[in-house]
Amino acid sequence: MATITWKMEDGSEIAADVKNGLNLMEAATANNVPHIEGECGGCLSCATCHVFVDPQWFAKTGEIDDIEDTMLEMTDVEREDNSRLSCQIIASDELDGLVLYVPEPE
Amino acid sequence: MTAPIVIVGAGQAAASFIARHVALSNPRSVLLIGEEPHPPYQRPPLSKKYLLGELERERLFIRPLEWYREQNIGLRFDTRVDAIEPDQHRVLTASGESIAYDKLLLCTGSSARRLPDAMGGSLDGVFTLRSIADIDNVASQFQAGRKLLIVGGGYIGLEAAAVARKLGLEVTLLEMAERILQRVAAAATSDYFRELHQGHGVQIHESARLARLFGENGKLRGAELESGAIIDADLVLVGIGASPNIELAQAAGLACDIGIRVNDFCQTSDPDIYAAGDCSCFTRNGQTIRLESVQNAADQGDLVARRLAGEDVRYTALPWFWSDQYDCKLQIVGLNQGHNHTVIRPGAGAASRSIWYYRDDELLAIDAMNEPKSYAFGRKIIEAGISPTPRLVADPMTDLKALAMGK
Ligand SMILES: Cc1cc2nc3c(=O)[nH]c(=O)nc-3n(C[C@H](O)[C@H](O)[C@H](O)COP(=O)(O)OP(=O)(O)OC[C@H]3O[C@@H](n4cnc5c(N)ncnc54)[C@H](O)[C@@H]3O)c2cc1C
Numbered sequence: 001m002a003t004i005t006w007k008m009e010d011g012s013e014i015a016a017d018v019k020n021g022l023n024l025m026e027a028a029t030a031n032n033v034p035h036i037e038g039e040c041g042g043c044l045s046c047a048t049c050h051v052f053v054d055p056q057w058f059a060k061t062g063e064i065d066d067i068e069d070t071m072l073e074m075t076d077v078e079r080e081d082n083s084r085l086s087c088q089i090i091a092s093d094e095l096d097g098l099v100l101y102v103p104e105p106e
Numbered sequence: 107m108t109a110p111i112v113i114v115g116a117g118q119a120a121a122s123f124i125a126r127h128v129a130l131s132n133p134r135s136v137l138l139i140g141e142e143p144h145p146p147y148q149r150p151p152l153s154k155k156y157l158l159g160e161l162e163r164e165r166l167f168i169r170p171l172e173w174y175r176e177q178n179i180g181l182r183f184d185t186r187v188d189a190i191e192p193d194q195h196r197v198l199t200a201s202g203e204s205i206a207y208d209k210l211l212l213c214t215g216s217s218a219r220r221l222p223d224a225m226g227g228s229l230d231g232v233f234t235l236r237s238i239a240d241i242d243n244v245a246s247q248f249q250a251g252r253k254l255l256i257v258g259g260g261y262i263g264l265e266a267a268a269v270a271r272k273l274g275l276e277v278t279l280l281e282m283a284e285r286i287l288q289r290v291a292a293a294a295t296s297d298y299f300r301e302l303h304q305g306h307g308v309q310i311h312e313s314a315r316l317a318r319l320f321g322e323n324g325k326l327r328g329a330e331l332e333s334g335a336i337i338d339a340d341l342v343l344v345g346i347g348a349s350p351n352i353e354l355a356q357a358a359g360l361a362c363d364i365g366i367r368v369n370d371f372c373q374t375s376d377p378d379i380y381a382a383g384d385c386s387c388f389t390r391n392g393q394t395i396r397l398e399s400v401q402n403a404a405d406q407g408d409l410v411a412r413r414l415a416g417e418d419v420r421y422t423a424l425p426w427f428w429s430d431q432y433d434c435k436l437q438i439v440g441l442n443q444g445h446n447h448t449v450i451r452p453g454a455g456a457a458s459r460s461i462w463y464y465r466d467d468e469l470l471a472i473d474a475m476n477e478p479k480s481y482a483f484g485r486k487i488i489e490a491g492i493s494p495t496p497r498l499v500a501d502p503m504t505d506l507k508a509l510a511m512g513k
């Protein structure tokens with residue numbers, strides 16, 4: 001189990017306990033985090049699950065593979081060094097306390 | 107008290123409508139009526155990970171059941187709507203209940219086509235792939251060594267073939283057209299997937315017309331082709347496409363074509379009734395289009411929620427689609443209808459390439475096989491209205507990212 005916190009641009013936050021093995025796009029939609037849609041259900045075809053990872057946590061969220069790296073070019077809000085597609089981050093005990101920032105398209 | 111917004115059909119389009127309705131804090135109440143016993147769920151994994159047994163049922167649900175309750179969405183599952191009475195602004199359920207609506211949204215989806223009984227369609231051992239119930243029925247039959255016959259070489263049939271091979275079944279696939287994927291893709295894409303499946307041991311027969319399935323005591327034994335050839339089978343999957351669920355709309359007098367006709371706002375011929383997803387059809391570039399994709403269902407559902415919240419938006423979304431077979435990820439962007447030539451762009455590896463569809467000089471669509479760059483940058487290229495020359499596209503040294511940025 002991991003407690004994940006999503007921080008919005010307006011300063012509001014949503015925190016939730018996420019079961020190990022679930023991806024953080026699923027966790028976000030289940031907890032009503034705005035702007036995370038996850039249209040393709042986590043199969044790297046929509047890029048609607050984009051998040052910025054708190055830099056302190058970035059390395060712990062795992063490797064970015066080639067497909068994710070390419071799909072990050074398609075996000076609504078332009079990618080940065082700490083961008084991830086959250087459907088590719090899998091909850092685990094090591095991620096307990098993780099903080100994600102949710103980009104807001106204009 | 108005004109009547110609620112009533113949604114008929116609890117699938118992908120309905121879920122997307124509700125998510126946007128909630129996100130926009132629209133205070134109007136919503137009642138979701140669905141025939142299936144589940145909250146809206148994703149169908150794409152049905153013929154992929156769920157059939158393979160790698161995904162629990164709850165993870166198919168687009169949002170957990172509690173989420174709808176927390177958002178005060180009225181829920182009526184296991185409930186079929188039998189009629190719409192547009193003049194009275196109400197729908198009638200199969201149990202005879204009458205439910206008033208202020209606005210009505212039809213998200214009734216489509217149904218898998220079946221083989222007629224006369225062709226053996228109702229024999230024990232013949233399945234379709236559309237719903238959780240369908241997969242739960244067939245999954246226990248997917249045992250190594252059994253002989254599976256797939257009728258129809260579309261994406262769903264091909265995905266099921268890939269799962270079956272992974273699980274060790276013997277797989278034969280029949281396609282009545284000259285080539286698999288003929289209805290939806292160019293020959294180059296068909297060639298790619300034919301090779302992929304043959305390489306994994308699937309027997310593919312194209313231009314092969316099924317005469318009938320036959321059995322013994324109601325239990326399937328095999329298939330006879332029009333050529334007279336006999337194929338033994340322990341089970342048959344029928345993947346011959348889907349028909350839109352438009353009967354309700356037709357009976358209510360709404361304009362229908364290859365689907366329920368909608369305008370740019372997803373509005374039917376009755377301004378208080380909207381339609382979204384597989385059941386609807388619309389006009390684009392002079393063509394009547396009906397799409398069966400998550401993108402279309404989700405974007406149309408989203409659009410209706412925005413309209414009902416007063417936003418001035420029209421449906422102009424660029425279509426996209428995906429399919430997973432073995433280790434191949436196919437990603438499609440655009441609509442290839444009306445193309446008159448294609449260009450093949452080689453990818454980095456032997457199993458990666460993309461097919462670019464053109465109408466004269468205009469780029470319409472791209473099928474990208476293990477080629478996410480063609481998909482991601484191709485999408486930007488199409489959105490920007492750029493049509494690179496076939497020569498540029500065919501040259502693997504061309505930098506797609508630069509093209510997408512107009513360089
Ligand atoms: C096996 C499979 C694999 C797929 N793979 C992909 C893929 O990889 N990528 C992709 O983009 N798309 C894929 N699709 C297509 C995609 O799932 C559909 O386009 C999408 O689900 C359509 O959403 P919808 O809301 O229009 O209809 P649906 O999700 O089908 O929902 C319609 C619902 O309405 C209910 N209903 C119908 N009539 C009534 C009534 N009278 N009263 C009450 N309820 C009613 C139905 O029972 C159903 O639950 C796949 C589809 C299938 C079946």
Ligand code: FES
Nearest residue numbers: 038040042047087
């Ligand atoms: S959910 Fe589509 S890419 Fe993450």
